[in-house]
Amino acid sequence: xxxxxxxxxxxxxxxxxxxxxxxxxxxxxxxxxxxxxxxxxxxxxxxxxxxxxxxxxxxxxxxxxxxxxxxxxxxxxxxxxxxxxxxxxxxxxxxxxxxxxxxxxxxxxxxxxxxxxxxxxxxxxxxxxxxxxxxxxxxxxxxxxxxxxxxxxxxxxxxxxxxxxxxxxxxxxxxxxxxxxxxxxxxxxxxxxxxxxxxxxxxxxxxxxxxxxxxxxxxxxxxxxxxxxxxxxxx
Amino acid sequence: xxxxxxxxxxxxxxxxxxxxxxxxxxxxxxxxxxxxxxxxxxxxxxxxxxxxxxxxxxxxxxxxxxxxxxxxxxxxxxxxxxxxxxxxxxxxxxxxxxxxxxxxxxxxxxxxxxxxxxxxxxxxxxxxxxxxxxxxxxxxxxxxxxxxxxxxxxxxxxxxxxxxxxxxxxxxxxxxxxxxxxxxxxxxxxxxxxxxxxxxxxxxxxxxxxxxxxxxxxxxxxxxxxxxxxxxxxxxxxxxxxxxxxxxxxxxxxxxxxxxxxxxxxxxxxxxxxxxxxxxxxxxxxxxxxxxxxxxxxxxxxxxxxxxxxxxxxxxxxxxxxxxxxxxxxxxxxxxxxxxxxxxxxxxxxxxxxxxxxxxx
Numbered sequence: 199x200x201x202x203x204x205x206x207x208x209x210x211x212x213x214x215x216x217x218x219x220x221x222x223x224x225x226x227x228x229x230x231x232x233x234x235x236x237x238x239x240x241x242x243x244x245x246x247x248x249x250x251x252x253x254x255x256x257x258x259x260x261x262x263x264x265x266x267x268x269x270x271x272x273x274x275x276x277x278x279x280x281x282x283x284x285x286x287x288x289x290x291x292x293x294x295x296x297x298x299x300x301x302x303x304x305x306x307x308x309x310x311x312x313x314x315x316x317x318x319x320x321x322x323x324x325x326x327x328x329x330x331x332x333x334x335x336x337x338x339x340x341x342x343x344x345x346x347x348x349x350x351x352x353x354x355x356x357x358x359x360x361x362x363x364x365x366x367x368x369x370x371x372x373x374x375x376x377x378x379x380x381x382x383x384x385x386x387x388x389x390x391x392x393x394x395x396x397x398x399x400x401x402x403x404x405x406x407x408x409x410x411x412x413x414x415x416x417x418x419x420x421x422x423x424x425x426x427x428x429x430x431x432x433x
Numbered sequence: 434x435x436x437x438x439x440x441x442x443x444x445x446x447x448x449x450x451x452x453x454x455x456x457x458x459x460x461x462x463x464x465x466x467x468x469x470x471x472x473x474x475x476x477x478x479x480x481x482x483x484x485x486x487x488x489x490x491x492x493x494x495x496x497x498x499x500x501x502x503x504x505x506x507x508x509x510x511x512x513x514x515x516x517x518x519x520x521x522x523x524x525x526x527x528x529x530x531x532x533x534x535x536x537x538x539x540x541x542x543x544x545x546x547x548x549x550x551x552x553x554x555x556x557x558x559x560x561x562x563x564x565x566x567x568x569x570x571x572x573x574x575x576x577x578x579x580x581x582x583x584x585x586x587x588x589x590x591x592x593x594x595x596x597x598x599x600x601x602x603x604x605x606x607x608x609x610x611x612x613x614x615x616x617x618x619x620x621x622x623x624x625x626x627x628x629x630x631x632x633x634x635x636x637x638x639x640x641x642x643x644x645x646x647x648x649x650x651x652x653x654x655x656x657x658x659x660x661x662x663x664x665x666x667x668x669x670x671x672x673x674x675x676x677x678x679x680x681x682x683x684x685x686x687x688x689x690x691x692x693x694x695x696x697x698x699x700x701x702x703x704x705x706x707x708x709x710x711x712x713x714x715x716x717x718x719x720x721x722x723x724x725x726x727x728x729x730x731x732x733x734x735x736x737x738x739x740x741x742x743x744x745x746x747x748x749x750x751x752x753x754x755x756x757x758x759x760x761x762x763x764x765x766x767x768x769x770x771x772x773x774x775x776x777x778x779x780x781x782x783x784x785x786x787x788x789x790x791x792x793x794x
Contacts, residue, residue: 247742249675249677252676252677252694253675254676257671260676261674261675263675321777364664378651381732383727383732383736385698386736389743389746393755395755399759400762
């Protein structure tokens with residue numbers, strides 16, 4: 199987590215540190231499946247709230263809204279089951295796999311390095327620290343926008359899904375309380391779920407930008423790391 | 434002295450044949466099956482009638498108007514006759530002290546055994562002075578009568594959620610019944626107004642079985658509020674097909690396509706309109722070409738326009754919905770990222786020599 203610890207770890211793994219294995223195969227697979235699921239969810243979700251231009255013709259020959267909703271729900275299952283699998287992997291995977299769920303909030307040095315990274319992004323320092331896993335600022339953002347965001351979207355999403363499945367369905371039994379807690383009018387939950395989609399869009403923009411930028415600027419690999427699992431340090 | 438509903442009905446000239454028909458109809462509408470009809474008949478014949486006291490707080494009387502138009506005339510007679518014998522200040526014959534005396538009488542005589550039906554809600558601001566009845570604030574009358582009742586029926590959206598008088602900024606602090614009376618079971622029968630057959634069926638259920646019907650998570654009878662309008666809407670196939678009315682009186686509207694894009698709240702509204710319908714089963718809003726406005730849902734006045742699907746979120750300004758807020762945020766983030774990238778590129782170009790030197794080391 200901390201730069202020194204990571205450096206120590208890197209030193210231990212090889213005398214001449216050039217590359218280190220960070221992301222194990224199941225985690226990388228989850229990342230890309232998850233990315234695809236989020237894309238499908240955002241696009242289909244957008245068209246559930248604001249449907250495509252109306253079709254005409256034989257009603258029984260068409261099922262456009264049905265397919266869009268089916269895709270949305272299928273991707274939601276992939277996303278939710280993937281998230282559960284990811285939590286499982288936090289227990290059995292390497293310690294980098296826990297970064298999404300455990301923040302060292304009690305460690306003042308970690309906070310110090312969050313500030314350092316922030317200053318790096320504000321062009322106030324010339325060199326970023328190098329980290330094997332996420333840098334502290336990235337970890338904080340991942341936790342706030344991905345981990346919390348995913349829980350929020352799963353709770354509100356499956357609550358709305360439970361409405362269609364009907365009272366007594368598993369989704370209603372497990373998640374129906376969310377609608378009641380939010381006042382009881384699920385129109386509200388629709389709006390909140392849609393806002394969550396837009397927050398996710400913002401997160402994706404920043405996430406992709408930061409990955410590309412750091413890949414170039416901080417002289418360590420990021421994008422290829424999520425493909426191969428190896429973090430390359432370029433100098 | 435009339436002791437049972439059956440006695441009452443016979444006295445009004447209703448035949449046994451009609452009475453049994455009513456029992457079958459009620460059993461069916463409650464989803465109980467044919468076997469329950471004799472039980473209902475037996476209960477109405479043998480049990481001493483449970484008095485119902487009907488109070489009116491801040492309301493428009495649409496619930497009463499709806500109730501007295503219950504499609505099955507017998508249903509209306511059953512309950513109306515009973516109510517007129519006890520208390521309902523809107524339609525009872527007595528007035529003034531005479532009427533108010535009935536309340537005390539019911540309280541004393543049927544302690545813990547009467548049903549309190551509340552139409553409207555109490556305003557709490559200024560010690561409840563915004564609704565004043567019989568020399569005291571309505572909230573006092575409500576608490577007084579609720580103390581000895583068996584259960585409360587909250588008629589309509591006013592009593593259940595607050596409705597229009599509780600809409601922002603709610604100057605009188607109109608408050609739904611379950612937030613004022615917390616120690617008695619409250620059955621919410623929301624709607625503005627509720628469907629008459631639903632109202633009479635709920636009363637009949639209570640009187641027949643002497644227990645509360647199964648309630649959903651929000652405290653509504655599951656048999657009528659267990660599904661959304663959308664789940665039983667006859668235009669649902671057009672929704673699934675992606676066939677929508679895009680504007681009033683366009684081709685889609687004429688063909689009876691789904692009104693989802695016109696802001697229909699059917700997918701978020703729990704009520705029985707699409708099955709029981711209105712005016713003796715004649716029609717309901719969607720059938721007449723207008724979307725559902727979600728009148729039986731909590732705070733439906735404050736949840737944005739009746740004509741939008743992605744509705745306004747007032748916290749972000751008058752004219753903003755999730756898409757406007759979200760797309761603006763995404764635009765700002767995108768612009769910020771682009772600007773950041775540009776600054777990064779410039780800074781990098783300026784430091785090129787520095788990096789080259791370092792790499793050469």
